[in-house]
Amino acid sequence: MPRWSTNGVEGAVVSYRLAKQRLVDAVKDGRSQAKDVCDAQPELRRVAHHHAAGIDEPCPICEGDDLVLVTFAFGVGLPTSGRCVSGRSEMKKLKRRGKPATFYLVEVCRQCWWNHLRESFAISGKEMAAT
Ligand SMILES: [Zn+2]
Numbered sequence: 001m002p003r004w005s006t007n008g009v010e011g012a013v014v015s016y017r018l019a020k021q022r023l024v025d026a027v028k029d030g031r032s033q034a035k036d037v038c039d040a041q042p043e044l045r046r047v048a049h050h051h052a053a054g055i056d057e058p059c060p061i062c063e064g065d066d067l068v069l070v071t072f073a074f075g076v077g078l079p080t081s082g083r084c085v086s087g088r089s090e091m092k093k094l095k096r097r098g099k100p101a102t103f104y105l106v107e108v109c110r111q112c113w114w115n116h117l118r119e120s121f122a123i124s125g126k127e128m129a130a131t
Helices: 017-028 043-051 088-096 125-130
Strands: 068-076 083-084 101-109 116-124
Touching: 017 116, 043 068, 043 101, 083 088, 088 101
Parallel strands: none
Antiparallel strands: 068 083, 068 101, 101 116
């Protein structure tokens, strides 16, 4: 499945790549154990199985080939626990609502349950509502 488009994003896309690399390095050099970072909660595991987009990258911990992206949206009019975005059409619908929202993309390995916030971005919704 392709990545989400960030068309319509007014702000910066925040990358958490450096924080991820610190964790991966800690596991690789023995300062942390894999079990400490491969701790996806049951709900995240469920979403990763049913509403995820594949990534063409190996897992940074187990090097398996089942790394996926899960997207959650938080914002005005959305559940306080966030809403799982299950596909491009839902993403477009959220962008067209005309309300601000922040999207969080979490990478999850369905083999070892590594999980880490990959990036986030916000939309105001104003421009998308006008189109
Ligand atoms: Zn893994």
